[in-house]
Amino acid sequence: MTGAGEGGGAPAGPVDVYEVVVVRHGTRRARRSEVFLNYAQYGEPDADFTVDYYLWVLRSPTTTVLVDTGFARGPAEARGRTVLVDPADAYRRLGVDTAAPHTLVVTHAHYDHIGNVGLFPSATVVVSGAEVDFWTSPMAAKPLIGHFTEADEVAALTRADAEGRLRRFTGSVEVAPGVVVTEVGGHTPGQAMVTVRTGAGVVLLASDAVHFTEELERDMPFIAVTDLPALYRGLQTVRDLLASGAVDSVLTGHDAGVLDRLEPVSPELAGVAGVLGRLPS
Numbered sequence: 001m002t003g004a005g006e007g008g009g010a011p012a013g014p015v016d017v018y019e020v021v022v023v024r025h026g027t028r029r030a031r032r033s034e035v036f037l038n039y040a041q042y043g044e045p046d047a048d049f050t051v052d053y054y055l056w057v058l059r060s061p062t063t064t065v066l067v068d069t070g071f072a073r074g075p076a077e078a079r080g081r082t083v084l085v086d087p088a089d090a091y092r093r094l095g096v097d098t099a100a101p102h103t104l105v106v107t108h109a110h111y112d113h114i115g116n117v118g119l120f121p122s123a124t125v126v127v128s129g130a131e132v133d134f135w136t137s138p139m140a141a142k143p144l145i146g147h148f149t150e151a152d153e154v155a156a157l158t159r160a161d162a163e164g165r166l167r168r169f170t171g172s173v174e175v176a177p178g179v180v181v182t183e184v185g186g187h188t189p190g191q192a193m194v195t196v197r198t199g200a201g202v203v204l205l206a207s208d209a210v211h212f213t214e215e216l217e218r219d220m221p222f223i224a225v226t227d228l229p230a231l232y233r234g235l236q237t238v239r240d241l242l243a244s245g246a247v248d249s250v251l252t253g254h255d256a257g258v259l260d261r262l263e264p265v266s267p268e269l270a271g272v273a274g275v276l277g278r279l280p281s
């Protein structure tokens with residue numbers, strides 16, 4: 001694919017091209033009225049709706065960038081989620097060295113995205129400053145907001161900060177050659193997305209800026225939101241990125257069946273981990 005290197009941007013070399021490993025670590029059976037905000041207003045019948053849970057690993061020949069860490073078993077099961085693979089086990093099976101000083105992007109601080117930050121004691125944690133400030137403010141204790149977080153998991157972020165490993169950003173930041181993190185807000189105050197250059201074009205990891213393709217295509221916000229206009233703007237931003245060709249494909253935060261469209265990382269990891277833009281080994 002072309003596009004990313006055009007227009008006088010950074011020169012593209014082999015180290016700038018990544019493969020995206022998508023780990024489906026959990027799932028749940030929900031109802032449409034449980035996932036779309038104010039669903040009754042659409043006047044549509046309710047129906048079952050599957051929500052899958054993902055984390056992502058970006059790998060180039062020289063660099064590994066982690067995007068979110070999935071949920072921890074306890075908080076997941078307390079919320080009725082099904083654990084398909086413990087993320088710690090998934091990292092081990094993928095050969096990710098959790099002791100290495102990787103870059104770890106936190107797209108937002110909900111329990112299903114930061115549940116295993118503590119597995120990476122040497123990582124540099126990249127997160128929007130607005131996100132950290134919000135979840136360490138009194139507002140984080142409000143029931144309809146705090147429901148989506150775990151205090152000890154947010155504490156893993158402040159611990160990384162105390163250890164000099166937290167990299168706050170505003171706007172947009174390139175965290176590795178070819179990997180750019182951009183905050184859009186909406187779902188949470190510092191909700192961020194990641195663009196990465198792959199052999200299959202520029203991929204946008206929308207995380208929970210777009211939970212589901214239907215949310216994007218029908219402009220139907222997810223039920224959990226801290227700033228509704230910002231959420232709508234974020235959806236428009238993603239549509240604009242696609243329409244302009246700035247990104248070639250989008251991976252959403254919680255669509256079911258994403259792995260069905262990807263090549264398994266290995267036969268043993270079929271159904272658990274798929275790869276987009278696989279690099280030659």
Ligand SMILES: [Zn+2]
Nearest residue numbers: 110112208253
């Ligand atoms: Zn999520």
